[in-house]
Amino acid sequence: MRRDSLFFHADFRRLWAGDTASQLGMFVGITAIPLLAAVTLAATPFEMGLLTMAETLGFLVIGLPAGVWVDRMRKRPLMLAADLARGILLLSIPFAWWAGVLTMAQVLVVVLLVGFATVFFDVSYQAYLPALVGREKLLEGNAKLQGVQSSAQIAGPSLAGVLVQFAGAASTVLITGLGYLTSALCLWRIRTVETRPERAEHDRLIPQMLEGLRFVVSDRPLRAIVSCTATSNLFSGVVQAVEVLFLTRTAGLKPAEVGGLLAVSGVGGIAAALCAGPIIRKIGQARSIWLVPLMVWPGALLIPFAGPGWRIALAGLGLAAFGFGVILYNIAQVSYRQAITPDQLLGRMNASVRFVVWGAMPLGGLLGGALGEWLGLTGALWVGCAGEVAGTLWVLCSPLRRMRDLPTGGEIAVPAP
Template identity: 75%
Template structure:
């Protein structure tokens, strides 16, 4: 059994290093790809909504069966396949740009298939951590990985904005592609032997999917968490669909400034990741899930006030506050669901949660595109942030509000109390 900081755990360090490269690439891509569509390919608000939908619709299309497949396979192998696939797909974007044949249609197809690979990677990734570090280290492991994500959220968009101005958006996508390649190379160096997947249970797909869904929705705290995350992600998808257009066309910021503003929220995320363990232990895991976002998410209401003057500072403050709350919430709720789930159900549990909470993002992307066309970009931003703030009501109005701590041991059956 490993003791002490996880940074003394060699294989966790390899996972952490790969995640660092991957997350940096992801957040470069979250700025470079929309800028490529909006500035270089002159996409409309509705087309930007389609791009957001294409990136995440795979969670709706294959999210549930993917969980069953992940439970039948070694999870590190699934992650490696997904990383190499995303590397190759994203490499096609700058290659097509160099050849003068890049189109919005290709960008949509690449986004769709990268999203499919991401479904498998994310389900396998969250299911792999307990077997790598042990359930007693999940809070520390998730906090360290969230710190990486938040740091990348600062460095990635800032670097992307500068790179887009210097070398074009298409060439900047190379950084995202390289991040996935580096992640795969780090995963290849992990030496911990992964447990053999259990072969028992239902042979058919549908009963196994149903078992995962039943586990998730029979647990009252987990049900409330899923409701909050799904609602926030839906309106977050609407927000993502229009934010780059809003910042470039309504506020009038150049790409470098857009990158900096998008990165600011990551500062709050880093603070949240650094404080999440101590804060959760001090106030309790249940309160970290409902009280922290209740106090911080209203900061997002300042973002639509952005203008090319002092009001940019208000928007930045709102992004920092929201980023802090989101990360503390995520560390607490992901640790809870990993801890209570039996090993054999981890893939299906994570897939069931992801199916719902990520499946709303493409719907939100289409909603954001439609709102941008109908209400204008600032109006669409107001609707999006109001929905994100209201999402916390699921956990505030749940039994979580009357608890301090939550169970941290795996349940024995396929159902939950």
């Protein structure tokens, strides 16, 4: 192992450890909370759509101003506060269940407020990484963090499914809250001194928000990337709204089986994180952004074919293929975004991108709930999976298709295999 690897960067290891805890808790919650709503609280498809909408509504409501506020503040304290808030909010669910007073309304409010805290954490997190490890280490850092996400995507749903079946969904949410509190502890132990961003007295909120949006829109490759991700996320919201109901009510799976199946997408993600460097070096960063989704994302179309018996394997293949493509795509495009953006715009750039790409998800969740009531669970799932794949057209029909590598104004270091 090279001595310049981020394995030897103490503060990155602390960030990595915190990310591991929060990602594991998050993926436990992503499985446990929908199962809580679908199985324990007997939610309707429309209520599941509201739940999906609540998870990401914060990006649509406060995504843009959050970027300005993040650029004006130190990132680590903001991430700490967000982790503490998410942990405490989620712990209220098992306590309410044990007291016999848990309702669907409380679950929706908790998920909504957790989503607002996640806005500040995610915008700060992507703006903090370049300052912590340097721009030349961005691809390696993002690959390692995406690897953690994919590992948690395997362990989290599997663990959640088993715990939901034997301990109950509400009690399982306890792990999600503890994961965020552990992440806060790891962030608190980071020793790198973060300089306070300079702020001019005449800085105003709306002009600064528009500056971040203009930066995103003015770069043609970045504009295509954001449009692709937003389209895919819109229809991912449709899929998320009906997926657990489809697996439990149409495919007839038990909670432990649902968790195991949802974990399969993490297998593809781990494979992508491990081979991201060689693939990106071989085919180029620009081609990684459009060719990989074109070749792999259509695997999602296998998911609606799933059913009782052997047909459930089709959902597993589709989830693994789509997970591989999404993680490899994310490593390439996030590293590009971080590399081309000036330090003083990182928070606003990330917030502008998140406003568009994550802001599409609550709309997709609401649409998915309505489609589930109108077309049925299988019909809504077909619309969602087809829409996810169609997002590729944005990057396929952009200048990226004629490029091998992206013009970053400097070289992005690709980690050795």
